[in-house]
Amino acid sequence: MHLTCIDAGERAHGMSCAPGGNGGEGANGAPISxxxxxxxxxxxxxxxxxxxxxxxxxxxxxxxxxxxxxxxxxxxxxxxxxxxxxxxxxxxxxxxxxxxxxxxxxxxxxxxxxxxxxxxxxxxxxxxxxxxxxxxxxxxxxxxxxxxxxxxxxxxxxxxxxxxxxxxxxxxxxxxxxxxxxxxxxDPERVHAQIGQVYRDAAIDGYLSRFPELPILTYHRVVPEPPADSRFNIYVTQAELDRQLAALKARGFDTVTFRDIAAGRQARKPVILTFDDGYADNYEHLLPLLERHDAKAVIFALGDRGIATNVWDATHGEPATELMNDAQLRACQASGRIEIGSHGLAHRHLPQIDDAALAHEVTDSKRALAELVGDEIVSFAYPYGEYGAREVDAVKRAGYLFGIGTVNGPLRMGADRYRIRRITMFPRTGRVGFWKKTSGYYLRYCKLKGKDF
Structure with missing residues (x-):
């Protein structure tokens, strides 16, 4: 670059400077310095x-x-x-x-x-x-x-x-x-996190785009025998779950977790097994079955670790049932078989609470569980499967990658990762019913027939 400054005011080819004139003056007339x-x-x-x-x-x-x-x-x-x-x-x-x-x-x-x-x-x-x-x-x-x-x-x-x-x-x-x-x-850390999230979202969307329907199954308790006094029948027996896991393996399914999807771990035929509430029988009976069949699952636990039983159902006539303690929850995560997700702090109806309480449920449960298990919490299951736009926004702001409902949301998981629809498993779900629910066509079939999911 050719730099020339000529005090006489002549403009040269490269750079010229006009004469100084009176210069900048301060309020008192003195030159500004x-x-x-x-x-x-x-x-x-x-x-x-x-x-x-x-x-x-x-x-x-x-x-x-x-x-x-x-x-x-x-x-x-x-x-x-x-x-x-x-x-x-x-x-x-x-x-x-x-x-x-x-x-x-x-x-x-x-x-x-x-x-x-x-x-x-x-x-x-x-x-x-x-x-x-x-x-x-x-x-x-x-x-x-x-x-x-x-x-x-x-x-x-x-x-x-x-x-x-x-x-x-x-x-x-x-x-x-x-x-x-x-x-x-x-802020460099903020920008780094945002750029990382863009790539992470792209990897997730690319993964999910391959599957018109990815079966996500909803379970709760895993019990040796059917409980005689259960009002809501939210259980599967060990023997039945054993048969279901064996059937999935025989049909070439890969059980994956939400973190697997976020990490882009490829699976030819994925299925996600989810267990809500974090019952102690999940540790006692589910974990051994997962180890036997080389399978994985996701457990949605409460962030308030002072809640020891299913008080939200017990008040409606369901027998009080023990939840996992901290040591059991950590053991599940450490096994590599189970991913821990959040089910809120206290299993509250989120649409019925104010904004501050909602943020508390969503954000503080994520932090508490992450500190307990020593790993990122990437998924949130809306208690009772109830949510609206406000609850979805809260889950996004809290930094979750997935928001999971029950029988609501789009048929395709990739259509909206914060309104994920699941397929409910009942004690009466037999072998044919299980095959249908994991066929990869079940949600579309139900919609076509006008049936409940």
Whole structure:
């Protein structure tokens, strides 16, 4: 790049600077002083901005020290710059230069780094001029990548002069107290997590797109013998589950978990076995069966570990039944056979509670279970299978990858990962019924026939 500054005002081929004139003055008529840095390359559109600043702005502030960081710089022309401007080329410690300045000028990520250091910032990029970063200008700054991404507008030097004068005089204060909020969306850890989530979502969607219908079965208790006093009959016997697991294996099914799907682990013929509430008999009878058949399952447990029995059903006449304790739940997760998901803190009807209680149920149960089992909790099963748009939004905000209902939601799992429909297993589900429910056509068959799921 050819840099030439001519004090006589002559415009050269590369860069020319107009004579100083009266210069910027403070409120008392004294020249404005301070330190200002332009940070950006000296080629292309940014080079044109640098030339415009040197030509039209720098001479108006003879008592202000201007530093231009970037390059490439032609050493032969450095001596021809105005006495209050210096070109330092590329530097390793850009932050160190920024710390010495009163105002930073630049576009793209330059304003972000300046705000992190608590500096006044004038944002101008290849596309447009934003001006001082304030509450009023931050929205446009974000939308244009601080001036770099916009339909190109010519720079108005007088606007830069006016804004710089306001900042250096102190008439316009940098809203340093607002910088943390401005920078929130650019936090590296936050951005990394968001990018990771984009890839994770794409992997999940790609996985699920292969299956018009992926059977997800709903169970609760696993018992040696049918209980005589059960009102709701939410159980399967050990013998029946043993036969079902053997049948799945014989038919070439792969039992997978929600985490398997999120990780993109391929399965030719997947099926998901889910067990709600986290009964102690799951540890006693389900886990040995999974080990025998080399199978996996998902258990949706409560985050409130002080709840020891199924109090939500016991109040309606169901016999009180013991839930797993912490050690049993950890053993299930550690087995590699069982993935733990959340069923809320206390098995509450989510649509009937207020927003704060909903967030508490969804978010705190995720955190409590993750701390207990030492692993990420990726799935949430809505208690009673009841949810609406508000509950779905809460589950998404809490960071779950899957929201699971019962007999509601789209037929295809991939259509909406937060309204996943399941197929209920009953004690009376026989061999033919089990074959139908795991056929990969069952939900569509029921819809066609107008039958309950």
């Amino acid at each position: 301070g330190r200002v840095a332009w940070i950006g390359r000296l080629t292309g559109p940014k080079g044109e901005l640098a030339r415009a600043l040197l030509r039209d702005v720098v001479p108006r502030f003879p008592a202000v020290a201007f530093t231009f960081v970037g390059g490439p710089v032609d050493p032969a022309h450095v001596a021809q710059l105005p006495s209050n401007a210096r070109l330092v080329g590329f530097v390793a410690d850009v932050a160190g230069v920024m710390r010495e300045q009163d105002v930073i000028i630049g576009g793209g990520r330059v304003p972000l780094e300046a705000m992190r250091l608590g500096k006044s910032v004038i944002a101008v990029g290849e596309g447009c001029y934003i001006g001082p970063i304030t509450v009023d200008t931050i929205a446009r700054a974000r939308a244009t990548n601080f001036g770099d991404c916009a339909v190109r507008e010519p720079l108005a030097p007088q606007t830069v002069i006016d804004d710089l004068t306001q900042l250096l005089r102190g008439a316009l204060k940098a809203p340093v107290q607002d910088y943390p909020a401005f920078l929130k969306d650019y």
